[in-house]
Amino acid sequence: MTKRYKIQKKHFGKYDEWLDRCENSPRWLEEPEIATIVASEIERMKGERYTLIAYCIMPNHVHLLLEGLLTSNERHRGRSAKYPLTDTLRLLKGRTARACNLALKREGQFWQHESYDHFVRNDNELGRIIAYILNNPVKAGLVKEWSEWKFSYVNPEWEEW
Numbered sequence: 274m275t276k277r278y279k280i281q282k283k284h285f286g287k288y289d290e291w292l293d294r295c296e297n298s299p300r301w302l303e304e305p306e307i308a309t310i311v312a313s314e315i316e317r318m319k320g321e322r323y324t325l326i327a328y329c330i331m332p333n334h335v336h337l338l339l340e341g342l343l344t345s346n347e348r349h350r351g352r353s354a355k356y357p358l359t360d361t362l363r364l365l366k367g368r369t370a371r372a373c374n375l376a377l378k379r380e381g382q383f384w385q386h387e388s389y390d391h392f393v394r395n396d397n398e399l400g401r402i403i404a405y406i407l408n409n410p411v412k413a414g415l416v417k418e419w420s421e422w423k424f425s426y427v428n429p430e431w432e433e434w
Contacts, residue, residue, distance in 0.1 A: 298333040298334075299333060300332040300333050301333075301373060301377060301383070302330050302331065302332050302333060302334070302335070302424075303332035303333075304377075305423070306376055307373050307376060307377065308330045308423075308424045310369055310372045310373050310376060311330055311335060311369045311373070311424075312328070312330060312424055312426070314365060314368050314369050314372070315328055315335075315337065315365065318361070318364070318365060319339075320342075321342075322341070322342060322357075322361045322364070323339035323340060323341050323342050323361060324339060324340040324342060324428070325338075325339055325426070325428055326338040326339055326340060326399075326403065326427070326428050326431050327402075327403050327406045327407060327425075327426060327427045327428065327431065328406065328424075328425070328426050329406045329407060329409050329410065329422065329424065329425045329426075330424035330425075331409060331410065331413065332415075336405075336406040336409055338393075338402055338403065338406055339361075341357050341358055341361065358390060362388055362390075366383075366384045369383070369384075370382075370383035370384055399431070403427060403431055406425075407419040407425055407427060410422040410425065
């Protein structure tokens with residue numbers, strides 16, 4: 274493990290703890306109607322833009338693990354067209370932000386502009402990331418078992434993590 278990787282891992286852990294405390298951010302996603310909007314859009318886009326591996330919708334953030342299907346979109350000419358993951362997240366965030374804001378009867382920014390993305394490099398890392406995503410509500414003290422969290426999903430092909 275390189276020194277840089279250890280430093281990144283340490284900082285990610287601190288940031289992750291801060292997110293789980295939900296002290297300084299809106300908790301819109303803890304409302305079942307809002308979480309359902311996000312889950313439905315994640316499900317709707319699978320097969321079209323990605324293979325969905327796992328997700329967990331927390332009260333103030335979402336963990337999403339996917340395998341991209343698109344390498345480029347010839348019809349799309351925007352800035353993110355060359356970057357399928359960026360383009361997919363832009364669409365997902367845009368569609369869900371609009372629907373969630375309508376449901377909440379509010380306007381304005383719903384999601385943070387940035388996303389933390391990470392490429393999975395091997396099967397061991399894949400298993401570790403699936404476990405991390407599914408156990409996020411357990412680690413945050415919201416449930417005792419990951420399967421108790423209504424807004425968690427793992428693709429049956431990868432259930433044996």
